[in-house]
Amino acid sequence: MGTKEEERYDEIVEEVVKRLAENDLYVKLEKCKWKVKKVGFLGVVIGLEEIKMEEGQVKRALDWLILKGVTYQD
Numbered sequence: 001m002g003t004k005e006e007e008r009y010d011e012i013v014e015e016v017v018k019r020l021a022e023n024d025l026y027v028k029l030e031k032c033k034w035k036v037k038k039v040g041f042l043g044v045v046i047g048l049e050e051i052k053m054e055e056g057q058v059k060r061a062l063d064w065l066i067l068k069g070v071t072y073q074d
Helices: 003-022 055-063
Strands: 038-041 044-047 051-053
16 A cells, blocks of 8 residues: 555545544444454455455364254154
């Protein structure tokens, strides 16, 4: 990200935080991640060009045991 793009990004973030505050909505800035190319959210990795499941989530799903011959009674 070049200097001009970074300055524009900062302006946009500042405007978003300002509008949130104007509507009595707030974010905990220490919990926010700034200027990252990807972020994990609810077991999903959201990136610039893709959205995918976190590796650990995929591994757990693949490692599930498939139960055969199990019947359920009402």
